[in-house]
Amino acid sequence: MSLNPHQIFNESGIQERGENARLSSFVGAIAVGDLVKSTLGPKGMDKILQSNSSGDIVVTNDGATILKSIALDNAAAKVLVNISKVQDDEVGDGTTSVCVFAAELLRQAEIMVNAKIHPQVIIDGYRIATKTAIDALRASSIDNSSDPAKFRSDLENIARTTLSSKILSQNKNHFAQLAVDAVLRLKGSTNLDNIQIIKILGGKLDDSFLDEGFILNKTIGVNCPKVMENANILIANTAMDTDKVKVFGARVRVDTTGKLAELERAEREKMKAKVEKIKSHNINCFINRQLIYNWPEQLFADAGIMSIEHADFDGIERLSLVTGGEIASTFDHPELVKLGHCKKIEEIIIGEDKMIKFSGVEAGEACTIVLRGATHQLLDESERAIHDALAVLSQTVAESRVTLGGGCAEMLMAKAVEEAATHEPGKKAVAVSAFAKALSQLPTILADNAGFDSSELVAQLKAAHYDGNDTMGLDMDEGEIADMRAKGILEALKLKQAVVSSGSEGAQLLLRVDTILKAAPRPRERM
């Protein structure tokens, strides 16, 4: 009896315990870290993601995008993916760094666990180290927000740093300007919905531009005025055909064709009545999410009202946001409906497509970035890069302190942590100094990706920092250490802080794990 194993779990449920569990989480997390490692930094490489199901390809260098799309089975790896997602939502950039950093912390932890240090001790050490690192980071940060000119140049530098690791690195000056202009229009809000990004195939990246106002990729109805100044816009989501009785099987019985004709006329009249109601809102532009049929379109055109049909959900919502109008679906109370306004509506040609441009809109923050590029992949990747830059910049406007990039901030933190380790009695000190090692891995990877001798460079960098040159970092164009402040390689404090704190939290979380339970997959029902 005692020889029989106790079957506690369902047949396909799996339990991994102790050493096995830890090993599996280390291996998974480190593998994910290694996967995205090569995309880090200005000389980082891109990856092609080829979809298994549809065969679509995505070329990207954005950690969050890569991690989101690969299928993982390892529980720990999924935690890392989540960390990078959170980083994406909160700060928008640094998604690769946070993942790589967490993986490096775990790599160090693995060595310590093998040296018989209890995971809880490591966690304690990491906590002390995280606090020290962030304090050091904050102390070294600089706030230029009181001086608008300096602040703008800070923002441009941050944008350049962010973009230099992306596909746009060659055109980073152009796009940094673009992104800063767009973000400064937001006047401190972090709501990026006001910035619309339109991608149009053709042209080159340098042809991309920022346009104040809003661009809708639709056409104006036949015969309507093509240019409208001082427009009063009614945004609606309503069916413009006859209101059908939607009861199943409802039908009309008539005994003559004349009555049929009358019925048809009645339907027409109903459509006309609806148009009349809409007209009574005193508008000169009507935008509907659904189709506007020939007859209403003609009525609108006759009344000199510009009609735009079939604007998609996204377009309607943005329009309502930027023009300040509400989306209406009933028209009985014109006085209650809030209309949108803009100075001018006109048709413009971008590439081969005609689009409608709304300029001088109510929400002065709104603007549109039009991206041009050679391939769809290029455009998609550019959009991600611009989005990252915008997110970081808008966060920086809110939290204006900046710190230095190029591995400088990491080395600075590593130095502070290393010092803290020397004052730490007991074996926690080992964990604290391991944290410092993990931090200094980030500049190492930067150098590795650029194909430079990382050991040499990082050693030089470390020496420089210990000599008190705490603005030194890696210059990846020349392959040498340089003053990052002079080079203008800046990063947002919020970004770096988030990388360190959530990277370390993620690593701690995984360290605490000593059992992985896998529930049995739900049995498939017969189809």
Place this chain on the structure above:
Amino acid sequence: MSKAATVPVAFQDREKPQEVRLSNIMAARSVADAIRTSLGPKGMDKMIQTGKGEVILTNDGATILKHLSVLHPAAKMLVDLSAAQDVEAGDGTTSVVILAGSMLACAEKLLKKGIHPTVIAESFQRAAGFTVDCMKENALAIELSDRESLLRAATTSLNSKIVSQYSNLLAPIAVDAVLKVIDPRVATNVDLKDIRIVKKLGGIIDDTELIPGLALTQTAVKSAGGPTRIEKANIALIQFQLSPPKPDMENQVVVNDYRQMDKILKEERQYLLNMCKKIKKAGANVILIQKSILRDAVNDLALHFLAKLKIMVIKDIERDEVEFICKSTGCKPIADIESFAEDKLGHADLVEETSSSGEKIVKFSGVKNAGKTVSILCRGANLLTLEEAERSLHDALCVIRCLVKQRALIAGGGSPEIEAAQRLLEHARQLEGREAICIRAFSEALEIIPVTLAENAGLNAIQVVTELRSRHANGEKTAGINVRKGIVTNILEENVLQPLLVNISAIQLAAETTKMIMKIDDITLAR
């Protein structure tokens, strides 16, 4: 594994990135090789059998690639590249792919020398910028009033197509068409939707003609004996139907006895007659009827009445044609019989159905207050040549559009490429380090254009290209390959000219795509 990242110069010790890169380059090059033979006036054509079994005969790079069902991600990017060139410039879709293939081939050699891919990518971008500057210097500025130059550019584009022997006929058509729809003094872009290419099988390409105003392939309905020629036409475009009423709701006509049947028929007659009378009363004598899915656009009875009233009927107008028809005839679409009024009509001196080579079309001539539109009637003996003629014409129109966008011409026959290559070599001599090698390689890549031109013309490529080099070195900036004579001559004297924009855009787009492919180091399977 844990220490792998700290090995100095971690780049060479990993095989996979290099392999991925080489495989990408391989795939991209084979795409380029596939269409290489179609470049230039002596280029060959490709016959494509589509999945549906249709046969397409073409030498347009974008069309060939669109139908190649490529699988490899890098190859797909090249297909996109050609599509982007099509959008941006409309011509040079083959050149751009060949250039990208050649750049990648040169990059491959550099990679094997151990140069870091990002260094190559960035140097290539700089070299591309240099090339563009060089081409701009050598360009000849033109005025849109200079019809001769426009003609020459259009002829050069057409010379490389299947329809090359008709270039003397098609070039003036393309030039006149564009000049008609724009105001040459202020235009910076052309909306090609204002130029309608109407294809009609039968006849020969010689019969292709430019029709100011409108031509419709839909013929007049004659089944009821209606007129086919109307002078002093008043044109109405209707979007309602001339058939028994049919409301949107389901309906049923209930007939109780035979007398009622008579009544129904009589009412139907009356209903239609009333409509036709209203049309006559408004003065319309030509009506165009939009296609309807739900019911007959016009029935036999209505046709009969209309014929009696001497009204010409043309049916099956597609909805997307409405905008163009309105613009060219000055009429406004009428969506309901109630609003049928005189002010919505368009006027033309003559509307006539003409037949040539067994095919009929309806021509509208002498249109009053017409918008700026033209139609091109394209004829061809069989479907394949007809379609290729249309594509070629489209390319020629795009060439003229490029000249409207950027008013400069550059010599053809491979001369700008050789000139830029020479200048790049000079430039490379002043540089040191890896960039110098990369720029030399780029200059080599540019020479693919003259090499391919010579090869396709059956010339000795080495002989021709070396002769070109030496002539350019001696200051003959416009020496190029005269494919017709098979020798190197001053290409300006041969009137082989192309728009600057086509060349610039090809170089920039190709360089951008090369950069993107070079930056990829991994292909990951995603969900």
